[in-house]
Amino acid sequence: MNLHIPQLTAGPITSRRNVLKGFGGLLLATYVPMQGFAQEAGAQKPAALTPNAFVRIGRDDTVTILSKHIEFGQGPWTGLATLVAEELDADWSQIRVEHAPGDAKLYANLAMGAQLTGGSTAIANSYEQMRRTGAAARAMLVAAAADAWKVPAGEIRVSKGVISHASGKSSGFGAFAEAAARMPIPQDVKLKDPSTFTLIGTDLPKPDSFAKSHGQAQFTIDLRDPDMVVALVARPDKFGARATSFDDSAARAVKGYLRSAIVPQGVVVFAKATYPAMKARAALKIEWDESKAHALGTQAIVADYRELAKKPGKVAEARGTPLDKISAGGARVVEHEFVFPYLAHAPMETLDAVVKFDGKTAACHFGSQGPTIDQAAIATTLGIAPENVSIDVALAGGSFGRRATAGGDFAAEAAACAKAFGENVPVKLLWTREDDLRGGFYRPLYVHRMRGTVEQDGSISAWHHTIVGQSIMGGTPFEKMMVKDGIDTTSVEGASDMPYRVSDFQCDLHSPTLGVPVLWWRSVGHTHTGFAVEAFLDMLLEKAGKDPIEGRLALLDPKAREVGVLQAVAKLAQWRGRKAGDRGYGVAVHKSFDTYVAQIAEVMRGDDGAPKVTHVWCAVDCGVAVNPNIIRAQMEGGIGFGLGHALFASLDLDDSGKVVQTNFDTYRALRIGDMPKVHVVILPSGEKPTGVGEPGVPPIGPAVANAWRALTGEAVAQLPFVRGGTA
Amino acid sequence: MQISINGRPRELDVDVDTPLLWALRDDLGLTGTKFGCGIAQCGACTVLIDGNPVRSCVTPVSALEGRDVVTIEAVSGPEAEAVQKAWVGLDVPQCGYCQSGQIMSAIGLLKIEPKPDDQAINDAMAGNICRCATYPKIRAAIHAAAKTLEG
Ligand code: FES
Ligand code: FES
Numbered sequence: 001m002n003l004h005i006p007q008l009t010a011g012p013i014t015s016r017r018n019v020l021k022g023f024g025g026l027l028l029a030t031y032v033p034m035q036g037f038a039q040e041a042g043a044q045k046p047a048a049l050t051p052n053a054f055v056r057i058g059r060d061d062t063v064t065i066l067s068k069h070i071e072f073g074q075g076p077w078t079g080l081a082t083l084v085a086e087e088l089d090a091d092w093s094q095i096r097v098e099h100a101p102g103d104a105k106l107y108a109n110l111a112m113g114a115q116l117t118g119g120s121t122a123i124a125n126s127y128e129q130m131r132r133t134g135a136a137a138r139a140m141l142v143a144a145a146a147d148a149w150k151v152p153a154g155e156i157r158v159s160k161g162v163i164s165h166a167s168g169k170s171s172g173f174g175a176f177a178e179a180a181a182r183m184p185i186p187q188d189v190k191l192k193d194p195s196t197f198t199l200i201g202t203d204l205p206k207p208d209s210f211a212k213s214h215g216q217a218q219f220t221i222d223l224r225d226p227d228m229v230v231a232l233v234a235r236p237d238k239f240g241a242r243a244t245s246f247d248d249s250a251a252r253a254v255k256g257y258l259r260s261a262i263v264p265q266g267v268v269v270f271a272k273a274t275y276p277a278m279k280a281r282a283a284l285k286i287e288w289d290e291s292k293a294h295a296l297g298t299q300a301i302v303a304d305y306r307e308l309a310k311k312p313g314k315v316a317e318a319r320g321t322p323l324d325k326i327s328a329g330g331a332r333v334v335e336h337e338f339v340f341p342y343l344a345h346a347p348m349e350t351l352d353a354v355v356k357f358d359g360k361t362a363a364c365h366f367g368s369q370g371p372t373i374d375q376a377a378i379a380t381t382l383g384i385a386p387e388n389v390s391i392d393v394a395l396a397g398g399s400f401g402r403r404a405t406a407g408g409d410f411a412a413e414a415a416a417c418a419k420a421f422g423e424n425v426p427v428k429l430l431w432t433r434e435d436d437l438r439g440g441f442y443r444p445l446y447v448h449r450m451r452g453t454v455e456q457d458g459s460i461s462a463w464h465h466t467i468v469g470q471s472i473m474g475g476t477p478f479e480k481m482m483v484k485d486g487i488d489t490t491s492v493e494g495a496s497d498m499p500y501r502v503s504d505f506q507c508d509l510h511s512p513t514l515g516v517p518v519l520w521w522r523s524v525g526h527t528h529t530g531f532a533v534e535a536f537l538d539m540l541l542e543k544a545g546k547d548p549i550e551g552r553l554a555l556l557d558p559k560a561r562e563v564g565v566l567q568a569v570a571k572l573a574q575w576r577g578r579k580a581g582d583r584g585y586g587v588a589v590h591k592s593f594d595t596y597v598a599q600i601a602e603v604m605r606g607d608d609g610a611p612k613v614t615h616v617w618c619a620v621d622c623g624v625a626v627n628p629n630i631i632r633a634q635m636e637g638g639i640g641f642g643l644g645h646a647l648f649a650s651l652d653l654d655d656s657g658k659v660v661q662t663n664f665d666t667y668r669a670l671r672i673g674d675m676p677k678v679h680v681v682i683l684p685s686g687e688k689p690t691g692v693g694e695p696g697v698p699p700i701g702p703a704v705a706n707a708w709r710a711l712t713g714e715a716v717a718q719l720p721f722v723r724g725g726t727a
Numbered sequence: 728m729q730i731s732i733n734g735r736p737r738e739l740d741v742d743v744d745t746p747l748l749w750a751l752r753d754d755l756g757l758t759g760t761k762f763g764c765g766i767a768q769c770g771a772c773t774v775l776i777d778g779n780p781v782r783s784c785v786t787p788v789s790a791l792e793g794r795d796v797v798t799i800e801a802v803s804g805p806e807a808e809a810v811q812k813a814w815v816g817l818d819v820p821q822c823g824y825c826q827s828g829q830i831m832s833a834i835g836l837l838k839i840e841p842k843p844d845d846q847a848i849n850d851a852m853a854g855n856i857c858r859c860a861t862y863p864k865i866r867a868a869i870h871a872a873a874k875t876l877e878g
Binding site: 071072073205209214215216217221230255346400664673 | 741742745746749752753754756758759760761762763764765766768769771798799800811814815818819820821822823824825826827830848849850852853855856857858859860861862863864865866
């Protein structure tokens with residue numbers, strides 16, 4: 001029953017070789033120059049022509065797409081394959097998808113200059129690149145067929161995986177794959193006019209659904225090998241503490257226990273299988289040095305932040321004299337404060353990785369979200385060159401941002417464990433759910449203080465927004481790119497650039513530093529800025545006696561794409577105002593990652609007195625809709641993710657700095673009975689496609705807050721709505 | 728000790744307090760059953776024991792003498808076929824990690840309640856968390872499977 005992991009047995013560039021060997025047909029390397037903000041961002045500029053290997057066509061007619069983006073639920077496998085298949089004129093049934101291995105030269109995200117999935121960029125950065133790949137492969141197949149049939153290439157047709165000529169000759173791709181591989185790679189291919197697309201824009205079935213519905217999909221946790229050792233790390237109670245010594249005499253009684261060692265993250269326990277590792281870990285006695293540990297609780301942090309929020313911070317954006325207008329009197333001043341808790345990502349599959357280190361090279365297999373970062377982190381930890389680290393990317397059970405950190409922290413931990421074991425065998429590091437929730441790298445805690453003025457005529461004349469919270473990018477390798485003049489753009493995105501036309505405006509920021517590790521979390525800054533802006537605006541509009549939809553439209557530039565989604569969602573929900581009987585209705589609109597989403601929530605008071613969300617209507621404008629089925633699913637998923645956290649989730653630290661919620665019994669997740677009925681409309685668009693993995697998240701929280709206020713008159717000040725315990 | 732897994736007696740060389748989940752995954756190589764929490768909160772580890780959905784992460788192998796364990800790898804019968812077909816047809820999975828457990832719970836539900844309404848689905852599936860929130864599609868797939876079973 002043991003499944004060997006062949007990739008773990010060989011040297012540094014195995015992955016690349018595995019890609020190239022063992023098939024008899026065409027492996028296409030196209031030449032795509034780097035573009036976009038990679039250069040602006042100061043990323044290392046690669047050679048002008050960089051080979052990319054994205055597709056291979058087998059003698060058996062199968063077309064395998066190598067996805068440079070990791071599949072953990074948002075659908076890049078389907079999306080990228082659709083783009084290739086469209087221009088290749090392949091039949092969808094012949095398409096297969098695999099992960100590309102870690103290799104930034106071949107598989108960089110063109111929006112980032114490194115191999116990294118994130119920022120809802122998978123489709124946006126691949127749209128032309130993957131289509132060119134498909135078009136080039138098609139041209140080479142056509143050239144090979146023209147050669148063999150002795151007819152002009154221009155007379156050859158390709159449709160649904162069949163190459164044909166008016167003379168009656170026809171063939172599948174496989175027969176010409178080898179000949180095509182010898183053809184010159186076209187440097188300039190013509191892409192289809194979008195009006196002629198046959199696959200893009202349709203609900204193509206996902207290639208990964210079958211395996212995932214039959215227990216056959218292989219995740220990192222499923223990798224096995226007869227020599228494999230399982231590693232669990234005993235971690236400190238407090239961030240920043242370090243292990244100084246341990247006593248494993250009790251652990252030695254556990255059958256299957258091997259040994260333990262101190263690593264930077266704590267004490268690693270090695271065993272022959274998972275359960276013995278858990279038992280042995282529980283039996284360890286460890287001395288910790290807590291002298292440099294974080295020791296501040298949530299309550300104290302919130303109190304400090306509130307104090308800070310009373311004074312303006314570093315100005316991110318300002319026009320007019322909003323502060324003067326607010327203190328001048330005359331107009332009605334509305335003031336409100338929002339407190340957003342730390343949040344964990346808690347992907348369903350906890351963090352895990354397999355690393356095999358022979359002293360010179362490391363062969364790694366895991367759901368690496370940023371292989372370029374992880375390769376560097378592993379190399380540094382092991383004291384070897386990044387070229388000597390190979391990464392095979394595995395399917396991952398969700399991420400929501402958690403599987404990428406700026407410093408590759410988890411990859412470094414996995415490498416440290418393999419090094420500590422010191423034998424040339426695969427070491428599988430596994431986190432339990434407790435490790436995951438206690439492990440830091442949270443969405444930061446934020447306090448937002450909002451003030452605004454409403455004039456007698458109902459116009460909103462001044463807006464002052466102060467944000468307090470840790471910087472995600474500060475102190476990381478991304479600081480140079482993302483922190484400008486002391487402002488981390490991810491702390492203010494969605495707030496400093498909010499779309500409403502208010503003449504006197506200021507958004508400013510305090511970025512205190514704390515010992516709690518923080519990280520981007522599905523939709524990053526928009527998780528809190530979108531909430532604050534949309535919930536506060538709704539309060540101002542109410543004060544002004546305006547309808548939430550009409551009021552928003554009047555404040556928007558008529559050409560803004562927010563207008564389209566607002567009108568579409570109002571129509572879809574048959575908007576008739578803020579309240580009807582025992583139901584409240586709230587709207588919110590927010591742009592993130594260049595995708596525009598508006599949502600309307602219908603909320604009633606549940607049996608427990610808390611908000612019960614019954615329906616959500618959602619309009620999305622993401623440019624060309626590559627796969628509407630996936631877009632709808634991402635809106636549903638984003639709504640469920642955003643709603644579950646807004647309603648139930650908080651990751652708190654007690655007064656000594658210890659994490660309170662350590663599993664799903666206390667870190668409450670949305671369950672099926674909490675999920676509203678979701679209705680999605682996708683706006684038709686000819687704009688370039690933009691992402692959908694994150695933009696569904698930001699509007700749901702404020703839409704629910706606005707509906708709840710409409711129903712009850714209560715304005716939420718502290719999230720989540722409901723505190724404590726499992727459903 | 729010996730237990731019956733997927734219709735076959737299997738020999739296990741583990742401590743008797745070992746949860747079934749880890750015996751399945753580490754000792755028998757049946758990795759379709761997943762680990763998500765270890766404390767019966769998420770349902771990722773759901774298997775059928777004597778036809779009923781059970782959380783294998785809190786079920787020690789010592790409790791399985793004379794019982795019949797079925798995992799996602801071998802689950803069969805009209806309910807299983809209908810559920811898995813609906814799951815694929817509606818493209819329910821996103822990351823997919825919770826789906827073995829979701830499917831086992833859905834099969835267990837349809838075995839006792841061939842035509843569940845929304846409330847019955849909420850009750851039967853309440854123990855299965857999906858962090859990707861595929862719940863609308865899970866609900867639709869269970870209704871679709873019930874329809875298939877109706878014939
Ligand atoms: S792993 Fe068993 S219920 Fe979560
Ligand atoms: S599909 Fe990802 S957790 Fe359910």
